[in-house]
Amino acid sequence: MVLDDEPQGALGWDGHLLLLHRTEPERKTFLVAWIRHGLVQGEKVIYGQVEMSLPPDIAETLTEQGIDVSAALDDGQLSIESPQDLGRPGRTREIIEKALAEGYRAARISVDSPPVGDVLDGAQADLEKMLDDHCRHYPFSALCQYRANILDASVLEIAVKLHAGEIRTAHLITGMDAGRMVVAGELDVTNDTLLTLLLKVVSASASERLVVNLSSVNFMGVAAARALVEGTADFRDAGGRVMLRAPTGDTEWFLRVLGIDEIEHFELSGAA
Amino acid sequence: MVEPGSGGYVHDILFYSSDDELLPVALPFLSEALDHDESVILACRTHHNRLLTGALGDHPRLQVVPRVGTAGRPAEAIAQSAAVFRRELRSGARRIRLMGEINFGATPREWAWWSTWEAVANLALANYPLWNVCLYHIERQPEGVLQLARLTHPHVVTPDRERTANPHYVEPAEFLRQLPSIGPHVLEQTTPSFSTDDLTDLAELRRVAYGTALASTTFPERQVEGFVHALSEVASNALVHGRPPVEVRLWAAHDQLLSTVVDHGGGFDDPLAGYVPLEDRRMAPGHGLWLARRMCDHIETAPTGDAFTVRLLTSR
Numbered sequence: 064m065v066l067d068d069e070p071q072g073a074l075g076w077d078g079h080l081l082l083l084h085r086t087e088p089e090r091k092t093f094l095v096a097w098i099r100h101g102l103v104q105g106e107k108v109i110y111g112q113v114e115m116s117l118p119p120d121i122a123e124t125l126t127e128q129g130i131d132v133s134a135a136l137d138d139g140q141l142s143i144e145s146p147q148d149l150g151r152p153g154r155t156r157e158i159i160e161k162a163l164a165e166g167y168r169a170a171r172i173s174v175d176s177p178p179v180g181d182v183l184d185g186a187q188a189d190l191e192k193m194l195d196d197h198c199r200h201y202p203f204s205a206l207c208q209y210r211a212n213i214l215d216a217s218v219l220e221i222a223v224k225l226h227a228g229e230i231r232t233a234h235l236i237t238g239m240d241a242g243r244m245v246v247a248g249e250l251d252v253t254n255d256t257l258l259t260l261l262l263k264v265v266s267a268s269a270s271e272r273l274v275v276n277l278s279s280v281n282f283m284g285v286a287a288a289r290a291l292v293e294g295t296a297d298f299r300d301a302g303g304r305v306m307l308r309a310p311t312g313d314t315e316w317f318l319r320v321l322g323i324d325e326i327e328h329f330e331l332s333g334a335a
Numbered sequence: 336m337v338e339p340g341s342g343g344y345v346h347d348i349l350f351y352s353s354d355d356e357l358l359p360v361a362l363p364f365l366s367e368a369l370d371h372d373e374s375v376i377l378a379c380r381t382h383h384n385r386l387l388t389g390a391l392g393d394h395p396r397l398q399v400v401p402r403v404g405t406a407g408r409p410a411e412a413i414a415q416s417a418a419v420f421r422r423e424l425r426s427g428a429r430r431i432r433l434m435g436e437i438n439f440g441a442t443p444r445e446w447a448w449w450s451t452w453e454a455v456a457n458l459a460l461a462n463y464p465l466w467n468v469c470l471y472h473i474e475r476q477p478e479g480v481l482q483l484a485r486l487t488h489p490h491v492v493t494p495d496r497e498r499t500a501n502p503h504y505v506e507p508a509e510f511l512r513q514l515p516s517i518g519p520h521v522l523e524q525t526t527p528s529f530s531t532d533d534l535t536d537l538a539e540l541r542r543v544a545y546g547t548a549l550a551s552t553t554f555p556e557r558q559v560e561g562f563v564h565a566l567s568e569v570a571s572n573a574l575v576h577g578r579p580p581v582e583v584r585l586w587a588a589h590d591q592l593l594s595t596v597v598d599h600g601g602g603f604d605d606p607l608a609g610y611v612p613l614e615d616r617r618m619a620p621g622h623g624l625w626l627a628r629r630m631c632d633h634i635e636t637a638p639t640g641d642a643f644t645v646r647l648l649t650s651r
Contacts, residue, residue, distance in 0.1 A: 233538070234538050249537075249538045249541070251537050251538070251567065251571060252537065252571040252574060252575050253537055253538075282538070282541060282564075282567070284564075284567055284568060284571055284623070285568055285571075285618060285622045285623040285626055286571060286575075286623075288618050288622075289618035289619075289622070292618050293618075313560065317564075317626075320414075320626065320629065321618065321622065321626070323618075
């Protein structure tokens with residue numbers, strides 16, 4: 064068992080990411096990691112904030128992690144924009160293209176405290192689709208922040224689909240593309256519902272087989288094993304094969320004890 | 336010996352005092368199986384395994400497996416036994432005849448512990464076409480072991496091959512209720528190494544329990560991991576099925592790891608919970624406790640008034 068404070072795991076900080084946070088420290092931990100990654104990589108980082116200044120605790124943590132925040136703000140690599148301005152039609156595209164023209168290798172945007180009362184209403188969904196489109200066509204990353212406890216199951220499903228399964232939570236980190244899913248972190252009753260949903264979403268778009276890479280799972284409880292079974296039930300019932308790849312020794316032992324490798328259409332193997 | 340009518344698990348006991356008493360019962364019982372498309376599994380002392388295999392001769396449906404007891408845990412041993420039986424049945428056996436002798440260890444605590452295998456087997460193996468005769472030497476086994484054995488076997492086989500209902504047999508749940516409790520444990524009178532009155536963060540609980548146990552006990556890492564995983568499953572159950580607040584205490588002392596998980600729901604009153612292997616492949620609720628019983632030495636549940644306590648103990 065490796066119990067690691069590092070939330071990043073095996074997955075990157077690029078692309079269209081969904082940050083589902085339950086607490087403010089959780090949100091800040093991931094946000095700082097995402098900002099830091101962009102700055103270290105030589106990207107333009109735009110942070111949407113009503114007060115038009117970087118929150119002091121985020122600046123302090125970045126400084127502790129070796130980032131010269133003042134210099135980044137002074138030379139414009141890190142800039143603060145108002146959320147209203149970022150919401151203007153075409154504004155995000157302008158920012159990206161300007162950053163690239165200035166020589167930055169990529170751009171990234173996140174907005175503090177997005178609207179929560181009407182999360183994923185029509186306007187918000189349109190914004191998410193626009194960000195997703197930019198992530199596909201530009202060297203661009205968007206970190207969309209949502210409070211996990213305000214999302215009901217149906218809204219969560221929409222959010223997951225809009226972010227192509229690139230999810231960051233306190234203890235569950237995932238990345239997905241067609242027929243493949245990477246899961247990292249500690250999987251238990253605190254995130255089994257989300258894991259079930261993610262598996263349903265990714266398996267719905269898989270053809271004959273779904274590969275789930277478990278190499279960066281540090282802990283797996285029974286609830287997570289249940290999520291593996293429930294989240295892929297429809298896919299397996301239709302004849303799809305689920306290949307659980309590269310679990311650590313503990314996770315593999317655990318899955319075998321539970322007999323998951325004896326369930327039809329599940330395969331458990333070492334190679335990633 | 337008259338064949339039992341049951342197509343499921345049949346659990347008999349043979350009290351004997353010498354090989355001369357054992358062989359006239361064991362050899363016909365086992366050779367009949369080999370003559371009738373049944374498999375034979377021996378899980379006895381080495382002396383008896385050799386004696387019986389020598390008399391029966393090599394046979395493709397005869398195998399010797401390690402005897403139950405001493406090492407491992409009862410819940411784990413039941414699961415492993417069931418896995419052996421499943422393999423044998425998958426390979427085509429119509430029925431299995433098992434002759435076994437549990438290694439009960441030296442202390443009353445171990446006797447009680449391994450007697451749970453005998454009791455729980457009556458339910459956990461109920462669906463297996465398995466005729467099991469357990470051997471108990473009436474002079475070599477301590478009287479305490481014999482007393483427990485009389486309570487856990489529905490039928491008795493006599494040296495003259497008579498097979499009768501055992502009047503002393505008690506149902507497994509009742510048997511487990513009669514076993515000595517491990518709590519409140521003496522460690523609970525000391526200051527815990529870790530405590531929380533309102534558990535909210537399971538990952539943090541695992542992290543603290545793991546670090547504390549490694550730093551304060553002499554258990555190998557693997558055993559600590561097992562205990563922490565068991566604690567996590569029990570705490571998960573409290574969070575999901577119990578009523579808050581969930582209180583957790585952990586004591587880590589040299590050769591003992593003890594934890595109590597208390598919630599304020601109604602809990603349950605089933606001493607067999609978590610013992611019977613779950614065949615349900617949907618991983619329905621219940622798997623957590625079943626897994627936890629395999630990963631730490633003792634788990635005891637105690638409904639008390641408006642609270643429900645689960646006590647976990649691993650000790651040398």
